[in-house]
Amino acid sequence: xxxxxxxxxxxxxxxxxxxxxxxxxxxxxKRGCMEDALTAFIAVESYDEADPDGTVxxxxxxxxxxxxxxxxxxxxxxPYAHLSSELSKPAVAVDVLKxxxxxxxxxxxVKRAPFGWYKAFKISCKGHPLSELSRxxxxxxxxxxxxxxxxxxxxxxxxxxxxxxxSEALKSEEKAVSHWHILTQDGELLPTETFDFSEHTDLxxxxxxxxxxxxxxxxxxxxxxxxxxxxxxxxxxxxxxxNMRFYPKGTLMKRLLEDYVIDTVSKRGAVEVETPVMYDMNxxxxxxxxxxxxxxxxxxESDKRSFFLRFAACFGQFLMNRDMTISYRNLPLxxxxxxxYSFRREQHGExxxxxxxxxxTMPDMHTLCSDMDHAIAEFxxxxxxxxxxxxxxxxxxxxxxxxxxxxxxxxxxxxxxxELVKIVDKPVLIELWDSRFFYFVIKFEFNYIDTMNKASALxxxxxxxxxxxxxxxxxxxxxxxxxxxxxxxxSPSGAIERCIYALLEKAHLTSEAGGVPTLPTWLSPTxxxxxxxxxxxxxxxxxxxxxxxxxxxxxxxxxxxxGKRIRAAGREWIPYVVVIGDKEVESGVLSVTIRAExxxxxxxxxxxxxRVLSEIAGMPYRQINLPVMLSQRAVFxx
RNA sequence: GCCGCUGUGGCUUAGCUCGGUAAAGCAGCUGAUUCGUAAUCAGCAGAUCAUGGGUUCGAAUCCCAUCAGCGGCUCCA
Numbered sequence: 001x002x003x004x005x006x007x008x009x010x011x012x013x014x015x016x017x018x019x020x021x022x023x024x025x026x027x028x029x030k031r032g033c034m035e036d037a038l039t040a041f042i043a044v045e046s047y048d049e050a051d052p053d054g055t056v057x058x059x060x061x062x063x064x065x066x067x068x069x070x071x072x073x074x075x076x077x078x079p080y081a082h083l084s085s086e087l088s089k090p091a092v093a094v095d096v097l098k099x100x101x102x103x104x105x106x107x108x109x110v111k112r113a114p115f116g117w118y119k120a121f122k123i124s125c126k127g128h129p130l131s132e133l134s135r136x137x138x139x140x141x142x143x144x145x146x147x148x149x150x151x152x153x154x155x156x157x158x159x160x161x162x163x164x165x166x167s168e169a170l171k172s173e174e175k176a177v178s179h180w181h182i183l184t185q186d187g188e189l190l191p192t193e194t195f196d197f198s199e200h201t202d203l204x205x206x207x208x209x210x211x212x213x214x215x216x217x218x219x220x221x222x223x224x225x226x227x228x229x230x231x232x233x234x235x236x237x238x239x240x241x242x243n244m245r246f247y248p249k250g251t252l253m254k255r256l257l258e259d260y261v262i263d264t265v266s267k268r269g270a271v272e273v274e275t276p277v278m279y280d281m282n283x284x285x286x287x288x289x290x291x292x293x294x295x296x297x298x299x300x301e302s303d304k305r306s307f308f309l310r311f312a313a314c315f316g317q318f319l320m321n322r323d324m325t326i327s328y329r330n331l332p333l334x335x336x337x338x339x340x341y342s343f344r345r346e347q348h349g350e351x352x353x354x355x356x357x358x359x360x361t362m363p364d365m366h367t368l369c370s371d372m373d374h375a376i377a378e379f380x381x382x383x384x385x386x387x388x389x390x391x392x393x394x395x396x397x398x399x400x401x402x403x404x405x406x407x408x409x410x411x412x413x414x415x416x417x418x419e420l421v422k423i424v425d426k427p428v429l430i431e432l433w434d435s436r437f438f439y440f441v442i443k444f445e446f447n448y449i450d451t452m453n454k455a456s457a458l459x460x461x462x463x464x465x466x467x468x469x470x471x472x473x474x475x476x477x478x479x480x481x482x483x484x485x486x487x488x489x490x491s492p493s494g495a496i497e498r499c500i501y502a503l504l505e506k507a508h509l510t511s512e513a514g515g516v517p518t519l520p521t522w523l524s525p526t527x528x529x530x531x532x533x534x535x536x537x538x539x540x541x542x543x544x545x546x547x548x549x550x551x552x553x554x555x556x557x558x559x560x561x562x563g564k565r566i567r568a569a570g571r572e573w574i575p576y577v578v579v580i581g582d583k584e585v586e587s588g589v590l591s592v593t594i595r596a597e598x599x600x601x602x603x604x605x606x607x608x609x610x611r612v613l614s615e616i617a618g619m620p621y622r623q624i625n626l627p628v629m630l631s632q633r634a635v636f637x638x
Numbered sequence: 639g640c641c642g643c644u645g646u647g648g649c650u651u652a653g654c655u656c657g658g659u660a661a662a663g664c665a666g667c668u669g670a671u672u673c674g675u676a677a678u679c680a681g682c683a684g685a686u687c688a689u690g691g692g693u694u695c696g697a698a699u700c701c702c703a704u705c706a707g708c709g710g711c712u713c714c715a
Contacts, residue, residue, distance in 0.1 A: 178715090210715075220708060228649090237688090237706060347639070347713060356714090404715070431715075438715090445715080457715080534672040559672080567676040581674055593675070600675085638649045638665060 001048050001055050001096070001137040002083035003062060004041040006125050007070040011039045013078070013113050013121035021090035022116030029114050037074035037111075038067045039123060042100075043083035044093035048137075052092055056099045058137045063104060075104055077112040078121070090116060180211055181430040183403070187418040189430065200427055202449050206400040207429055209455040221452060223504035224353040230573065231636045232500065233354060240298075242351040242358030244497070247636040249525035252625045254361065256523055257393065257496045258338050259620035261363045264389055265492060268381075270334035270365055275316020277341065281306040285471060286315060298343050298358075309343035313364035314489070318471040321368065326475035328370055331485065332378055333475075336365040342495075354501035355456055361496040368468075368475065368485035375463050375486040376416055382490050383420055383444060386459035389492045390446060392619065394520035395502055397426075399458060400449055404431040405442035413442075420444065439466040440489070448502040451509055458494035458502065463487075507573075518596050521575050522619035525626070527552040527612050529569045533562055533581035540585045544578070545628060548609040552624040558631050570595070576608065 012033030015025075040063055048055040063075060079097060081087055088096075094115050101112045113119060182195040182203070192211065197204035227233045232250035236243055246254060262272055278300060279286055297308040310316070317335050326333060341359040350356050367382070369375040390399060401424050403417060410417060410432060421428045443462035447455040468474070468484040477483050493499050507517035521527060528551055530541040538557050545553040556565045562579060569577045577593040584590055589602050603611070627633050 224708090235707070241706075349639090349709085349711075350714065352708080402715075443715085455715095531675085533674055536672080561671095561678055562674055564677050565675090570676060577675085579675060583674080591675085635648075635665065 001045055001059055002043040003059060003135040003137060004080065004083060005063065005066050005135065006039045006041070006123060007066075007072060008037055008039050008076075009124040010035045011037055011076050011078070011121065011123045013119045015114060015117040015119050017118045019116045019118065023090075023094050023114055025114045025117075029112075032076075032111050032113060034074050034076045034109075034111055036072065037076045038063065038070060038072040039076040039078055041078050041080035041083060042097065043079075043081055044088045044096045046088050048096065049088050049092050052096050053099070055137060056096055056103055059096075059100055060103045062135050062137060063100075064107070067108065072108075074109045075111075077101055077104075077110065079113060079115045177434060179432040179434075180207070181432060182207075182427050183418065183421050183430045184427045185422050185425055187421070192429075195427070203400050203427060203429065205449050205453045206402070206447055206455050209449070209453055210402070210429065210431075221353055221355065221450065221454075221505065222508035223355070223501050226504045226508065227354055227500070228637050229571075230504075232504075233497070234637060240358060241348065242346060242356070244354065244357060244359075248625050250500070252525050252622060253500060253519075253523050254496050256620050256622055257493065257499055258361065258363070259622070260392065261389065261493050261496075262336065262338060263620060264385065264392075265334065265336050265363070265365055268334070268385065269332070270336045270367075273317065273320065273335050273337050275313055275320065275337060276310070277339075277343070278307040278309050279315055281308050285319070298345055310339070311342050311344045312362065313337040313339045313342070314366070314467070317364075317366050318467060318473060321366075321473045322471050326368065326473075326485075328475055328477045331368055331370050331475065332374065333368040333485075334365060336363060338363050338496075354497045354504075355450075355454070357495070357497055360498070363491055363493060363496070365488075365490045365492065367488040367490065368473070369488060370475070370477070370483070370485060372463075372465075372486055375488060376413065378488055379442070379461055379463055380416070380420070380423075382461045382488065382492075384423060386446060386461065386490075386492050387424065390459060393493060393499055393503070394523065395448065395458070395499070395506065398448060398502070398506055399446040400455070401426070401428040401444060401446055402431065403428055403442070403444045404433070406433045406436045408436070409441045417442075436465075440464050446494075448498075448505070450502075450505045451512075456494075456498055456502070458498060460489075460491055460494065462489045464489055516595060516598060517573060518575065519573055521612065522616040522621070524573065524575050525552065526554050526572065526574050526624065527616075528554075528576040528578060528608065529572075529574045530555045531562060531565045531569070531577065531579045532557060533579060537580045537582075537585060541580050544580065544590070544605045547605040548612075550621060551609050551612045554624060554626070554628050554630060556630040566593075576612065578608070 010033060012031070014031040015029075040059075042059070044055070067073075067075060077097060077100060079093065087093070097112060097115060101110050104110045113121075180192045181189050182192055183189050192207055197207075227250070230249065231247040232253060233244045233246045235241075236245040266272070281287065281299065282305075297311070300307045300309065317337065320335070321333075338361060340361045342362045342364070343359050346356055346358055351358065367375075367378055369378050390396065401421075403420060405413075405417070440462040443460060445457040445460040447457050449455050464487040468487055473485060473487075474482045475485055503519060503523070507519065511517040528548065530544060530553060532538045532541045532555065535557075538555065541555050541557075545555060556569065558565065560568075566577060566579070573595065575595050577595070578584075578590045579593075580590070589604055590608060592601050592603050592608055593599075594601065
């Protein structure tokens with residue numbers, strides 16, 4: 001259905017002549033007028049024939065929403081065929097229009113212009129910003145495998161892309177209302193209104209963000225300036241917005257985070273794969289799915305074919321799973337891809353720094369489980385893994401937890417869910433749905449809440465009960481029977497860029513509280529900065545650097561005063577700074593400034609190396625990816 | 639997508655109200671200084687003032703459009 005909504009001072013019409021498809025009308029309908037009305041020009045389309053009632057319902061919702069916004073109490077329904085080239089059968093259209101009139105008349109004074117007549121009409125549009133709106137209403141199947149997103153609650157409702165398309169998701173949302181609760185470690189499920197947040201201010205901020213959608217922001221997020229100044233990342237005006245450039249230091253940090261996530265899941269049996277970034281828009285399995293995301297994709301035309309860029313790795317992995325021969329012995333079967341990139345055409349207003357991007361790197365793992373019990377056991381395991389991952393990354397407990405599930409799932413698995421809360425050992429936001437209207441029955445996310453009270457999902461796991469069927473994925477059990485697996489979607493860390501965002505925001509918070517902002521040592525582009533006092537000390541410094549394999553050491557040999565070079569090291573957040581002069585050359589003992597402690601120790605190169613190695617133990621290491629001598633480094637920013 | 643604010647050397651900014659062809663600090667380069675824990679001194683170079691139109695004798699400055707960043711709305715689980 002196509003809708004054109006005009007908030008009018010008045011609308012009046014007069015029927016002139018009937019067309020072959022004209023409905024029979026009483027003389028009272030031959031002319032009509034209405035003042036201060038929301039006029040809805042409507043074209044019922046062939047797509048709507050599949051579900052006329054659903055169309056009526058969605059159209060009513062859309063009209064109510066707009067009428068509420070413009071504070072209109074009167075609605076004029078005006079059939080207007082010219083809005084579409086794919087019109088429905090006349091009988092369906094009349095039926096839809098009549099039902100829409102009936103539905104709306106409970107709350108509004110409604111008039112309907114007759115269908116199928118040539119009519120003269122006059123309308124006066126009020127002309128304020130909301131006075132003219134067009135809407136396309138589409139009923140779609142609740143298809144698809146919205147990704148094991150990093151992003152917030154991703155995927156599923158992306159299909160509803162409000163002003164573009166009103167899909168099944170939105171329709172279902174009316175039926176399946178969200179019930180918000182707090183679940184405590186003791187297993188108490190309290191409505192959010194009755195929970196005492198006084199000891200849980202971050203959770204309160206998260207709940208406010210989720211429920212009241214409070215979005216007041218008064219400045220540019222702090223991480224934006226930091227990502228530039230630390231030469232991590234920057235906007236790239238030569239690309240589309242939300243596609244960033246990463247400087248060497250940022251690239252190193254990304255690679256380390258990626259290495260870490262891949263290593264972690266590999267230890268738990270995942271295998272790494274790589275799948276295409278673009279898919280055929282007309283592929284039979286993918287097409288329906290794509291229909292759910294009409295306004296969200298980058299599309300590419302190439303040699304008369306249409307492609308879309310993936311927003312997660314589900315497509316490629318599920319298509320791969322479908323073609324595999326899988327035995328019950330192979331379960332749980334875990335595949336991970338570090339998607340560089342996942343693409344989503346997020347709206348402009350949503351793109352800020354590294355928090356939300358149009359192209360982002362996401363570890364996307366899918367686990368095939370034999371059945372629901374198996375999936376629940378795996379879910380718990382991956383939940384614990386995600387906690388460990390965020391702790392290792394440097395965001396230990398800097399997040400609030402949301403667990404979202406259907407009422408049915410809760411009824412059968414109450415104990416399991418309470419156990420999840422006990423594991424994080426703090427109250428958790430619960431969103432409860434009356435019925436399942438997404439492809440999963442339960443999901444959790446760990447959300448970072450920043451200084452501007454914005455919540456961003458990092459880790460997430462979902463239990464998918466639909467896509468094995470949709471993609472035709474099966475495994476053979478002991479008896480030789482073919483069965484559908486239950487699938488887990490998991491992003492252990494969430495988007496890699498978003499982890500960097502969270503680390504920078506966290507560091508900013510530290511510095512606002514009077515502390516020293518730092519990055520975790522294993523992620524610091526330089527571990528140890530050597531500052532030779534004079535040229536004659538450079539050679540010795542090079543020896544010190546060579547004596548510290550496995551540590552990222554660089555040498556500030558620029559012709560500047562010692563004071564200035566120390567200040568520069570501080571601005572780069574380098575964890576260990578060593579000044580090397582005659583004294584050190586003579587004694588072989590280094591004077592090491594430790595940033596995190598704002599203190600100094602005297603150590604040999606060997607001792608310093610061991611200190612750093614023990615600090616980064618167990619985490620990935622990569623060589624320094626810039627010239628060791630600072631005099632040879634170009635300036636990327638500033 | 640809609641509305642608003644902003645856009646000046648690589649970076650940060652002044653100038654814009656009341657048009658007369660651009661100023662400073664940092665970074666870079668050259669020279670001097672070889673220095674002990676948060677910015678050494680001097681000099682040089684570097685800008686068709688986001689882009690494209692328009693008004694004007696003359697536009698960074700006024701008008702329009704476009705793009706980008708930011709904020710709000712919408713959206714986003």
